[in-house]
Amino acid sequence: MDIDWAALGSVFGVGLVSTVAIVGLFALGLVGLSRQERASVQGGSAALARTGAYACFALCAAAVAYGIYLIVA
Numbered sequence: 828m829d830i831d832w833a834a835l836g837s838v839f840g841v842g843l844v845s846t847v848a849i850v851g852l853f854a855l856g857l858v859g860l861s862r863q864e865r866a867s868v869q870g871g872s873a874a875l876a877r878t879g880a881y882a883c884f885a886l887c888a889a890a891v892a893y894g895i896y897l898i899v900a
Contacts, residue, residue: 849890856883 859880866873 849887852883852887856880859883
Protein backbone atom coordinates (compact mmCIF):
# COMPACT_ATOMS: atom_id res chain seq x y z
CA MET A 828 0.00 0.00 0.00
CA ASP A 829 1.35 3.39 -1.02
CA ILE A 830 0.18 6.60 0.68
CA ASP A 831 0.37 9.89 -1.19
CA TRP A 832 1.59 12.05 1.69
CA ALA A 833 1.46 15.28 -0.31
CA ALA A 834 -2.22 14.77 -1.10
CA LEU A 835 -2.94 13.83 2.51
CA GLY A 836 -1.15 16.96 3.71
CA SER A 837 -3.04 19.21 1.31
CA VAL A 838 -6.38 17.72 2.37
CA PHE A 839 -5.44 18.27 6.02
CA GLY A 840 -4.36 21.86 5.33
CA VAL A 841 -7.48 22.77 3.40
CA GLY A 842 -9.67 21.14 6.03
CA LEU A 843 -7.93 23.00 8.84
CA VAL A 844 -8.10 26.40 7.12
CA SER A 845 -11.73 26.00 6.11
CA THR A 846 -12.71 24.85 9.60
CA VAL A 847 -11.02 27.83 11.22
CA ALA A 848 -12.63 30.17 8.69
CA ILE A 849 -16.14 28.82 9.20
CA VAL A 850 -15.84 28.85 13.00
CA GLY A 851 -14.45 32.39 12.84
CA LEU A 852 -17.33 33.58 10.66
CA PHE A 853 -19.85 32.00 13.00
CA ALA A 854 -18.18 33.66 15.99
CA LEU A 855 -18.29 37.03 14.20
CA GLY A 856 -21.99 36.47 13.58
CA LEU A 857 -22.56 35.84 17.27
CA VAL A 858 -20.58 38.96 18.17
CA GLY A 859 -22.69 40.96 15.73
CA LEU A 860 -25.90 39.68 17.28
CA SER A 861 -24.69 40.52 20.77
CA ARG A 862 -23.74 44.04 19.68
CA GLN A 863 -27.14 44.40 18.05
CA GLU A 864 -28.83 43.37 21.27
CA ARG A 865 -26.68 45.73 23.33
CA ALA A 866 -27.34 48.64 20.94
CA SER A 867 -31.09 48.08 21.03
CA VAL A 868 -31.03 48.05 24.84
CA GLN A 869 -29.15 51.36 24.85
CA GLY A 870 -31.64 52.86 22.39
CA GLY A 871 -29.37 53.02 19.34
CA SER A 872 -29.77 51.67 15.85
CA ALA A 873 -28.34 48.23 15.29
CA ALA A 874 -29.06 47.66 11.62
CA LEU A 875 -25.40 47.39 10.62
CA ALA A 876 -24.57 44.85 13.33
CA ARG A 877 -27.61 42.74 12.46
CA THR A 878 -26.84 42.86 8.74
CA GLY A 879 -23.22 41.87 9.33
CA ALA A 880 -24.26 39.01 11.59
CA TYR A 881 -26.72 37.70 9.04
CA ALA A 882 -24.08 37.98 6.31
CA CYS A 883 -21.66 35.92 8.41
CA PHE A 884 -24.30 33.27 9.02
CA ALA A 885 -25.16 33.21 5.30
CA LEU A 886 -21.50 32.68 4.40
CA CYS A 887 -21.31 29.82 6.92
CA ALA A 888 -24.40 28.21 5.43
CA ALA A 889 -23.01 28.63 1.91
CA ALA A 890 -19.71 27.00 2.89
CA VAL A 891 -21.51 24.06 4.48
CA ALA A 892 -23.81 23.69 1.46
CA TYR A 893 -20.78 23.74 -0.86
CA GLY A 894 -19.10 21.06 1.22
CA ILE A 895 -22.19 18.88 1.05
CA TYR A 896 -22.33 19.48 -2.71
CA LEU A 897 -18.71 18.34 -3.05
CA ILE A 898 -19.42 15.18 -1.06
CA VAL A 899 -22.55 14.28 -3.04
CA ALA A 900 -21.24 15.13 -6.51
